[in-house]
Amino acid sequence: MSDVPLLPLFILMTSLLASPVLFALPESAARLRTAINLGMAMLKLALVAWLGWKVGQGVVYDLRFTMLPGLEFKLQADPLAMLFISLSAVLWLITTIYSIGYLEHGPHRARFFGFFSLCVAATVGIAMAGNLFTFLIFYELLTLATYPLVIHRGTAEALRAGRIYLIYTLAGGLVLLIGTLGLWVLAGTTDFTPGGVLEDVVTEHRLAAQILFVVLVGALGVKAALFPFHAWLPIAMVAPAPVSALLHAVAVVKAGAFGIMRVVYEVFGIETAQALGMTAPLAALAGITIIYGSLKAITQDDIKKRLAYSTVSQVSYITLGVALASPIAAVGALAHLIHQGLMKITMFMAAGNLAEGLGVKKVSQMDGVGREMPGTMLAFSAAALAMIGLPPLAGFVSKWYLAQGGLDAGAGWVIALLLGSSLLNAIYFLPMLHRAWFRDRADTASGTSYRQIGWMLAAPPITTALMVLAVGGFANAPFSPLEWTRFVVAIEYQE
Amino acid sequence: MNNLMSLDPMTLALFLPLFGAMAAFIAPRAASVIGLATVLANLGAVGWLAFEIRAAAELITPLGGWAPPLGIALRADGLSVAMLALTGAVGLLVSFSALDALRDARQRQYFWPLWLLLLTGLNGVYLGTDIFNLYVMIEVIALAAVGLTVLSGTREAVRAGLEYMYASILGALLFLMGVGFVYLQLGRLDFAGLIAATPSAALSAALALMVVGLLLKTALFPLHFWLPAAHANATAPASALLSGLVVKAALYIFLRLSTYMPLPDEILVTLLGALGAGALLWGSVQALRAERLKLLVAWSTVAQIGLIFIAFARAGQVGLVESWKAAALLILAHGIAKSAMFLAAGRIKDEVGHDIIRDLDRSAIRPTLAQFTFALAAISLIGLPPSLGFIGKWSLMEGALQAGYWHWVVATMVGTLLSVAYFSRVFAGFLRFDRMQGALAEHKGWALADLAPLTLALAAISLGLMAAPILSFIELGYPFGAMP
Numbered sequence: 001m002s003d004v005p006l007l008p009l010f011i012l013m014t015s016l017l018a019s020p021v022l023f024a025l026p027e028s029a030a031r032l033r034t035a036i037n038l039g040m041a042m043l044k045l046a047l048v049a050w051l052g053w054k055v056g057q058g059v060v061y062d063l064r065f066t067m068l069p070g071l072e073f074k075l076q077a078d079p080l081a082m083l084f085i086s087l088s089a090v091l092w093l094i095t096t097i098y099s100i101g102y103l104e105h106g107p108h109r110a111r112f113f114g115f116f117s118l119c120v121a122a123t124v125g126i127a128m129a130g131n132l133f134t135f136l137i138f139y140e141l142l143t144l145a146t147y148p149l150v151i152h153r154g155t156a157e158a159l160r161a162g163r164i165y166l167i168y169t170l171a172g173g174l175v176l177l178i179g180t181l182g183l184w185v186l187a188g189t190t191d192f193t194p195g196g197v198l199e200d201v202v203t204e205h206r207l208a209a210q211i212l213f214v215v216l217v218g219a220l221g222v223k224a225a226l227f228p229f230h231a232w233l234p235i236a237m238v239a240p241a242p243v244s245a246l247l248h249a250v251a252v253v254k255a256g257a258f259g260i261m262r263v264v265y266e267v268f269g270i271e272t273a274q275a276l277g278m279t280a281p282l283a284a285l286a287g288i289t290i291i292y293g294s295l296k297a298i299t300q301d302d303i304k305k306r307l308a309y310s311t312v313s314q315v316s317y318i319t320l321g322v323a324l325a326s327p328i329a330a331v332g333a334l335a336h337l338i339h340q341g342l343m344k345i346t347m348f349m350a351a352g353n354l355a356e357g358l359g360v361k362k363v364s365q366m367d368g369v370g371r372e373m374p375g376t377m378l379a380f381s382a383a384a385l386a387m388i389g390l391p392p393l394a395g396f397v398s399k400w401y402l403a404q405g406g407l408d409a410g411a412g413w414v415i416a417l418l419l420g421s422s423l424l425n426a427i428y429f430l431p432m433l434h435r436a437w438f439r440d441r442a443d444t445a446s447g448t449s450y451r452q453i454g455w456m457l458a459a460p461p462i463t464t465a466l467m468v469l470a471v472g473g474f475a476n477a478p479f480s481p482l483e484w485t486r487f488v489v490a491i492e493y494q495e
Numbered sequence: 496m497n498n499l500m501s502l503d504p505m506t507l508a509l510f511l512p513l514f515g516a517m518a519a520f521i522a523p524r525a526a527s528v529i530g531l532a533t534v535l536a537n538l539g540a541v542g543w544l545a546f547e548i549r550a551a552a553e554l555i556t557p558l559g560g561w562a563p564p565l566g567i568a569l570r571a572d573g574l575s576v577a578m579l580a581l582t583g584a585v586g587l588l589v590s591f592s593a594l595d596a597l598r599d600a601r602q603r604q605y606f607w608p609l610w611l612l613l614l615t616g617l618n619g620v621y622l623g624t625d626i627f628n629l630y631v632m633i634e635v636i637a638l639a640a641v642g643l644t645v646l647s648g649t650r651e652a653v654r655a656g657l658e659y660m661y662a663s664i665l666g667a668l669l670f671l672m673g674v675g676f677v678y679l680q681l682g683r684l685d686f687a688g689l690i691a692a693t694p695s696a697a698l699s700a701a702l703a704l705m706v707v708g709l710l711l712k713t714a715l716f717p718l719h720f721w722l723p724a725a726h727a728n729a730t731a732p733a734s735a736l737l738s739g740l741v742v743k744a745a746l747y748i749f750l751r752l753s754t755y756m757p758l759p760d761e762i763l764v765t766l767l768g769a770l771g772a773g774a775l776l777w778g779s780v781q782a783l784r785a786e787r788l789k790l791l792v793a794w795s796t797v798a799q800i801g802l803i804f805i806a807f808a809r810a811g812q813v814g815l816v817e818s819w820k821a822a823a824l825l826i827l828a829h830g831i832a833k834s835a836m837f838l839a840a841g842r843i844k845d846e847v848g849h850d851i852i853r854d855l856d857r858s859a860i861r862p863t864l865a866q867f868t869f870a871l872a873a874i875s876l877i878g879l880p881p882s883l884g885f886i887g888k889w890s891l892m893e894g895a896l897q898a899g900y901w902h903w904v905v906a907t908m909v910g911t912l913l914s915v916a917y918f919s920r921v922f923a924g925f926l927r928f929d930r931m932q933g934a935l936a937e938h939k940g941w942a943l944a945d946l947a948p949l950t951l952a953l954a955a956i957s958l959g960l961m962a963a964p965i966l967s968f969i970e971l972g973y974p975f976g977a978m979p
């Protein structure tokens with residue numbers, strides 16, 4: 001069917017093969033490292049665009065490789081995968097530029113970019129995994145690749161955070177392994193299939209299927225920072241800014257949310273999951289996480305911690321949209337996968353610039369920073385307003401579809417939840433904007449510029465902020481995330 | 496047709512190392528050259544054998560033309576060739592690193608004859624077809640292994656070597672007593688005789704004696720007392736051989752015997768599994784508490800042997816073959832990854848000057864390549880995808896789930912989590928920099944001693960992708976008793 005059947009493999013390899021080369025480069029070869037980083041990121045973006053074009057035309061990509069009798073390593077590029085790969089390819093390029101600027105002259109750059117590439121490769125693998133077994137492989141790879149990034153600074157605090165991160169994610173990975181084995185034993189396959197693979201099994205093994213749902217979603221919920229498995233995320237904030245940006249926008253939390261999607265839609269099937277009575281509790285748990293994350297965010301003075309709790313809250317929008325079992329809510333969930341990524345990466349890069357350029361790490365120090373760094377703060381403000389859900393920005397589009405989906409699913413409480421959450425978003429974001437733009441910089445703080453913010457640090461958040469405006473403003477244009485989302489939902493709901 | 500002079504890969508694999516050992520002993524100045532040539536030739540013979548096994552599935556060579564039960568025969572099937580290949584390949588890489596790691600001339604002089612003698616014993620075990628010969632071979636292995644343990648010459652090593660020798664002798668004696676009882680019962684000692692024998696209480700007692708002897712030799716909890724000190728205090732190449740290869744011989748004999756003479760009682764099987772779980776927990780807890788890097792790695796061997804026994808613990812016919820397969824994969828995975836890890840630990844100790852885990856982060860010298868190798872090996876030992884260790888663990892848990900043995904699944908999971916905990920103690924030492932004294936100093940790297948463990952660690956990870964062909968190779972000649 002396809003003229004280049006190995007295209008998904010090539011996309012995986014761009015970042016996977018870059019990684020050992022980057023490791024082997026001597027610390028001093030900065031220019032070559034930059035060239036490889038940017039070259040590979042751009043090559044990947046081009047390949048992803050090509051793949052997206054083909055998949056949009058209905059071309060099917062399916063690569064298999066037998067690992068154990070009956071058990072396959074399988075890569076596929078379905079529209080849902082495309083959604084996630086596009087996000088990771090675009091944001092990889094932008095974050096790479098930002099990281100190069102951020103780590104200029106910093107230590108251990110060879111190690112950093114090696115693991116950074118590996119992390120992106122894992123994300124792509126997660127997106128294209130054609131069965132839960134393959135998903136598991138990349139899911140664990142992601143854990144291993146992100147751990148050295150989290151502890152990059154090598155301080156006692158970073159190592160403590162890394163240890164907590166490792167315990168949470170590896171324990172989650174182990175439970176996912178058990179779940180995958182359980183699925184394999186129960187259904188005889190772990191393939192992702194629209195409509196699910198458990199339809200015939202559930203009548204006979206209802207309880208086993210319910211336990212399996214709890215095990216799988218619980219395991220994925222660790223990375224998706226679903227309450228009560230979210231504690232690692234705010235602690236992992238000691239990581240360098242580009243790592244936090246990547247972790248929150250594409251890599252780790254999204255891998256969890258994306259996995260929940262795959263499991264609900266393509267392992268169980270939305271109807272089966274509903275029939276098992278599992279979607280309503282999941283929606284409730286997502287709702288609790290949304291409110292809990294927002295409440296915790298209000299009390300944080302550390303900017304990155306506030307953003308982290310905001311992520312806990314915002315990522316659960318995706319889970320909520322999946323669990324509502326309505327196609328309209330699903331559109332909101334999938335769109336939010338993209339939208340939240342763009343918004344949050346903007347905010348983390350902006351926070352990184354504040355810390356690097358002005359030494360501002362706390363909300364209480366933010367007075368007047370808007371005048372010191374107008375570009376960065378404009379980007380931050382746009383993303384914050386989008387998070388709150390100001391029309392026509394990206395966050396509004398997600399929330400609009402989620403609310404409609406809630407009505408469609410007969411869950412009126414979702415409207416109240418979204419309004420409440422938006423109010424809380426406003427409570428913790430608006431004071432930051434107020435301080436930045438409408439207060440004067442404290443005398444003691446001004447003038448002590450830490451370092452010059454070059455274009456490599458300034459441009460990326462502005463770029464992503466423009467995307468936040470674009471995906472909201474042109475939501476109905478062809479090839480916008482929202483349009484692609486509708487395409488995906490039509491497949492998952494088998495319409 | 497079959498006279499002594501006929502060239503046959505099995506005979507070669509047995510006698511090449513033996514002659515090599517003698518030559519290296521007689522000509523100590525040429526020991527390294529002789530050793531390396533022998534190990535290479537041995538791997539060649541194993542490659543030849545593997546090629547023939549792919550076509551024939553099973554090969555039998557009566558030594559000197561006398562067929563069992565009167566004479567001695569060598570037999571190879573997929574499993575034994577896999578073990579020979581593990582021994583040959585790991586042995587070759589360890590030999591390379593020994594060229595670099597053993598700087599003391601006296602160590603060099605004794606290392607090669609001992610290692611080649613060890614190779615003879617190991618190959619003999621994997622090709623043996625009767626239990627008396629197995630006894631002889633495990634004595635040869637024990638002799639060489641104790642020699643390798645004390646090679647470093649430190650007082651701790653000598654004491655550990657003595658303990659190891661006592662344990663070894665006791666184990667071999669028990670095994671020999673079992674062999675004697677079998678001979679009294681059956682009047683023959685070859686495997687075919689064991690398969691044909693009708694089960695009886697006396698035969699079971701003989702089997703029990705042999706099994707206890709083997710457990711002592713393979714250091715299954717609570718008979719592991721000798722292992723940590725012995726493996727931790729030997730020189731790095733010796734540790735790699737001891738932990739990666741030597742304990743596997745007893746595991747292999749156990750596996751073979753259990754397929755020929757199934758354990759008579761399900762309670763016994765469960766007991767073995769319980770001991771395995773005990774080893775997994777106790778070994779892990781001790782690894783968590785170990786102060787020295789090499790001691791931590793040695794305790795991890797105790798835990799991993801426990802894991803392999805959990806794979807053995809499948810009663811009756813429920814997925815028995817599957818559990819042997821899982822055990823075989825775990826044995827291969829551990830052999831490769833653990834030798835990589837010991838070599839890497841040795842390199843770290845060499846560069847940093849000590850191997851106290853708590854103080855690794857104070858060192859200004861960071862042997863990054865060895866640290867990276869250590870981490871790769873740990874990935875396979877923890878059992879993270881796509882390593883060979885992961886595939887082994889997956890097979891183990893799949894079988895246990897299918898048979899409804901939830902307790903073994905839980906034990907395996909707990910062991911996995913503990914292994915993450917104890918290995919991350921080491922990673923923290925690698926990656927922490929704020930307690931470092933002075934600026935980052937230069938370290939050597941890309942030496943022969945670095946390349947060998949890196950190759951092994953990469954193999955442990957990437958062979959997981961080739962698990963399907965490896966498994967179908969192991970099953971050639973139906974070593975697990977499942978006839979078509």
